[in-house]
Amino acid sequence: xxxxxxxxxxxxxxxxxxxxxxxxxxxxxxxxxxxxxxxxxxxxxxxxxxxxxxxxxxxxxxxxxxxxxxxxxxxxxxxxxxxxxxxxxxxxxxxxxxxxxxxxxxxxxxxxxxxxxxxxxxxxxxxxxxxxxxxxxxxxxxxxxxxxxxxxxxxxxxxxxxxxxx
Amino acid sequence: xxxxxxxxxxxxxxxxxxxxxxxxxxxxxxxxxxxxxxxxxxxxxxxxxxxxxxxxxxxxxxxxxxxxxxxxxxx
Numbered sequence: 438x439x440x441x442x443x444x445x446x447x448x449x450x451x452x453x454x455x456x457x458x459x460x461x462x463x464x465x466x467x468x469x470x471x472x473x474x475x476x477x478x479x480x481x482x483x484x485x486x487x488x489x490x491x492x493x494x495x496x497x498x499x500x501x502x503x504x505x506x507x508x509x510x511x512x513x514x515x516x517x518x519x520x521x522x523x524x525x526x527x528x529x530x531x532x533x534x535x536x537x538x539x540x541x542x543x544x545x546x547x548x549x550x551x552x553x554x555x556x557x558x559x560x561x562x563x564x565x566x567x568x569x570x571x572x573x574x575x576x577x578x579x580x581x582x583x584x585x586x587x588x589x590x591x592x593x594x595x596x597x598x599x600x601x602x603x
Numbered sequence: 604x605x606x607x608x609x610x611x612x613x614x615x616x617x618x619x620x621x622x623x624x625x626x627x628x629x630x631x632x633x634x635x636x637x638x639x640x641x642x643x644x645x646x647x648x649x650x651x652x653x654x655x656x657x658x659x660x661x662x663x664x665x666x667x668x669x670x671x672x673x674x675x676x677x678x
Contacts, residue, residue, distance in 0.1 A: 466616065466617050469617055469621055470617040470620055470621070473617075473620055473621050473623075473624035473652075474620075474624075474652060474655045474656055475655065475656055542615055543613045543614045543615040543618070543642075544615045544616075545615070545617075545618050553621055
């Protein structure tokens with residue numbers, strides 16, 4: 438599959454800005470799928486998205502400020518008022534429920550999709566500015582990634598057939 | 604009978620496609636792969652996958668909630 442960067446393959450470039458368990462899915466699903474369809478794929482992880490490059494991910498989901506998040510419960514779909522979602526322990530409960538559903542429905546884990554992305558030669562780029570801003574140590578991130586800035590993304594994007602900001 | 608079988612039952616998007624791609628990668632040109640899946644989204648997705656990759660979708664059918672796809676490696 439993945440030819441080198443000099444190939445004539447179509448290409449896709451993603452900016453990944455969100456690092457919660459739910460928002461981690463769209464970029465990794467698209468990246469792995471595009472790579473499996475022969476595209477050259479690059480992902481630029483910035484701000485909260487950078488957490489998805491941590492060696493140890495501890496992803497969480499919250500219903501706080503997310504009225505569209507309705508979980509299947511007792512045959513219904515139930516949302517959660519902010520007042521309840523803000524209470525201690527409710528976030529980890531929601532995360533546990535989500536992870537349970539993910540496993541039950543045969544949906545890949547983010548760890549698994551990230552591994553697939555690496556195997557599929559997806560280019561993973563962490564944002565240097567985000568490292569500095571949030572005082573993240575380089576050695577907490579995966580070893581086999583690049584660290585770069587906006588110009589690197591722009592150069593990628595210029596060549597890419599698909600550009601998405603997620 | 605296909606040259607190779609892939610059981611993708613119970614797997615959700617995009618795993619059937621990712622598994623199929625891995626299987627095809629290891630096959631000879633001209634060889635065929637039969638995939639069984641339970642993800643209804645796989646029907647459209649294997650069509651798109653084959654259009655983009657140039658592999659040939661020889662057959663696609665459904666019975667008892669199991670979708671079967673037959674793909675011939677062309678490239």
